[in-house]
Amino acid sequence: SYELTQPLSVSVALGQTARITCGGNNIGSKNVHWYQQKPGQAPVLVIYRDSNRPSGIPERLSGSNSGNTATLTITRAQAGDEADYYCQVWDSRSVVFGGGTMLTVL
Amino acid sequence: EVQLVESGGGFVQPGGSLRLSCAASAFTFSNFEMTWVRQAPGKGLEWVSYISSSGTTTYYTDSVKGRFTISRDNAKNSLYLQMNDLRAEDTALYYCGKQSGSQIDNWGQGTLVTVSS
Numbered sequence: 001s002y003e004l005t006q007p008l009s010v011s012v013a014l015g016q017t018a019r020i021t022c023g024g025n026n027i028g029s030k031n032v033h034w035y036q037q038k039p040g041q042a043p044v045l046v047i048y049r050d051s052n053r054p055s056g057i058p059e060r061l062s063g064s065n066s067g068n069t070a071t072l073t074i075t076r077a078q079a080g081d082e083a084d085y086y087c088q089v090w091d092s093r094s095v096v097f098g099g100g101t102m103l104t105v106l
Numbered sequence: 107e108v109q110l111v112e113s114g115g116g117f118v119q120p121g122g123s124l125r126l127s128c129a130a131s132a133f134t135f136s137n138f139e140m141t142w143v144r145q146a147p148g149k150g151l152e153w154v155s156y157i158s159s160s161g162t163t164t165y166y167t168d169s170v171k172g173r174f175t176i177s178r179d180n181a182k183n184s185l186y187l188q189m190n191d192l193r194a195e196d197t198a199l200y201y202c203g204k205q206s207g208s209q210i211d212n213w214g215q216g217t218l219v220t221v222s223s
Contacts, residue, residue: 033209035151042201042213043143043151054211086151090208093165095141095153 002091004098011104012077020101022070022087030089032070034063037100038083046085047072077105108132108212110202115217122192126217128185128202133212136160136180139205142187144198145216154200155187169195192221 005023012018022032034047045054047063050070060075074081082105087098114126128140142154155176156165164176175188185202199218203210 031208035210037151042215043210044213045209045211048209048211049207084150088151088209093156094167095143095156095208095210097143097151097153100150 001094002089002096004087004089004096006085006087006098006101008099009102009104011106012074013106014079015076018074018077018081018103018105020072020074020085020087020103022072022098023068024070024089025068027068027070027089028066030065030091032063032065033088034072035086035088036083037086043086074103077103079105081105108204110204110212110214112200112202112214112217115200115219117220117222118192119223120193120221122221123188123190124192124219126187126189126200126202126219128187128214130183130185130204133204135178135183140176140178140185141203141205141210142176142185143201143203143210143213144196144219145201146195146198149198152198156205157185189219192219194221197221 031049035043036046037043050065051063062073084100086100109131111129141156157176161178173191177186199216201216202214204212
């Protein structure tokens, strides 16, 4: 089965840029989606099909996907960006999630 | 605004059964694929099951095959998950999600299932 690998945690200084990676075999050939989940809340889609933002998601969040790595980039990080982030693809009749990355804003 | 409201969770002993429901509103339910995702306490997201818009195609994660059944009633704008032979490892918050393409663009708030003796 297809696997997605994310770092357990990423830290970023307030106002700086955070990058969260999602590794998978030839993931560049798949559509990658990203979700943000804050404590006690349901996940929210923040990036779909590699680099598209749903309405209401700030331009500070962006995505890219190439080769074996997809990346979620958060520029000008804010305290409100602290959350768990999950990448997701569709593969062989199943939804596959990465293990999740906890983003800490220092 | 799209709304998904799960219900039916609760406390059940190992080997027991539960039926989860998800009531959908503010979109044309019959046009969209739906999915169940669960999250064990303190853990990450785990996909459970998928159903096509018509209900004719279903998929399951390996650990629930033969025990869980996903279904939908498009006339009632409702999604279901019948869970049988429940195990301790099924303990989780269960979310229903609306799929748009391969992404889940709307999520409910979840219903908690606890399996324990």
